[in-house]
Amino acid sequence: MHEHASARQAVETMIRSRDLEGLLRHAETIHGHRCPLLALGVKAGQYAMDYLDQENTGMEEVVAIVECNNCFTDGIQVVTGCTFGNNALIYKDLGKTAVTVARRQDGAAVRLVVPANFRERLFARYPAAGPLFEKVVVQRQGTPEDLHRFHHLWEAVARRELEEVDLSEQFLMETCTIQLPAFARILATEVCERCGEGVMESRIRVQAGQKVCLACAGEEYYLLTGQGIGCSREI
Ligand SMILES: [Zn+2]
Numbered sequence: 054m055h056e057h058a059s060a061r062q063a064v065e066t067m068i069r070s071r072d073l074e075g076l077l078r079h080a081e082t083i084h085g086h087r088c089p090l091l092a093l094g095v096k097a098g099q100y101a102m103d104y105l106d107q108e109n110t111g112m113e114e115v116v117a118i119v120e121c122n123n124c125f126t127d128g129i130q131v132v133t134g135c136t137f138g139n140n141a142l143i144y145k146d147l148g149k150t151a152v153t154v155a156r157r158q159d160g161a162a163v164r165l166v167v168p169a170n171f172r173e174r175l176f177a178r179y180p181a182a183g184p185l186f187e188k189v190v191v192q193r194q195g196t197p198e199d200l201h202r203f204h205h206l207w208e209a210v211a212r213r214e215l216e217e218v219d220l221s222e223q224f225l226m227e228t229c230t231i232q233l234p235a236f237a238r239i240l241a242t243e244v245c246e247r248c249g250e251g252v253m254e255s256r257i258r259v260q261a262g263q264k265v266c267l268a269c270a271g272e273e274y275y276l277l278t279g280q281g282i283g284c285s286r287e288i
């Protein structure tokens with residue numbers, strides 16, 4: 054057997070050598086900016102992957118269960134290699150900045166959760182950040198200059214949280230063994246008899262003797278947006 058070169062190897066190497074800055078730069082390419090919660094996701098992912106000592110080739114060797122859809126989750130996806138697209142990312146819509154990373158082989162897992170008073174502690178460490186965050190992010194009322202200042206400050210906060218603050222100050226951590234869900238199923242594709250588009254067979258409904266997709270059937274389906282998971286008939 055021989056090794057296949059993969060771009061993922063660069064990430065695995067950064068995990069093993071604890072190159073947090075390299076991992077954060079990588080995460081920035083999909084997240085679009087550098088921020089403290091992205092840095093925390095990178096750190097949590099690096100810690101978990103190092104602890105589990107399991108290389109991930111995107112074939113569900115490692116599974117990440119996230120409990121939020123915020124910046125943290127992108128750091129987790131990039132570092133663990135468990136993504137929305139490779140079915141190794143499980144999303145529990147609990148609204149907690151928390152992740153459990155598990156090794157499929159034996160269910161060994163580590164859970165990291167940001168403490169409840171995380172935001173207050175963060176703003177206590179960086180007093181200038183609080184009011185600016187409130188104005189620019191929460192109220193969405195910053196001027197272009199405020200926005201520019203905020204980005205600089207937020208990047209500096211991210212860098213310090215990445216390199217200087219100890220992981221034990223940022224997370225509550227526990228190791229555990231979990232029952233992993235079954236591997237993702239590979240299903241056949243059917244053709245919707247109304248729109249003609251290919252549809253995974255589990256998402257086909259029969260209406261008036263016709264096989265139709267959920268959209269054409271006017272049925273509810275699950276939708277993940279910035280609000281979390283909900284049911285919808287249309288966006
Ligand atoms: Zn972010």
Ligand SMILES: [Zn+2]
Nearest residue numbers: 245248266269
């Ligand atoms: Zn259709």
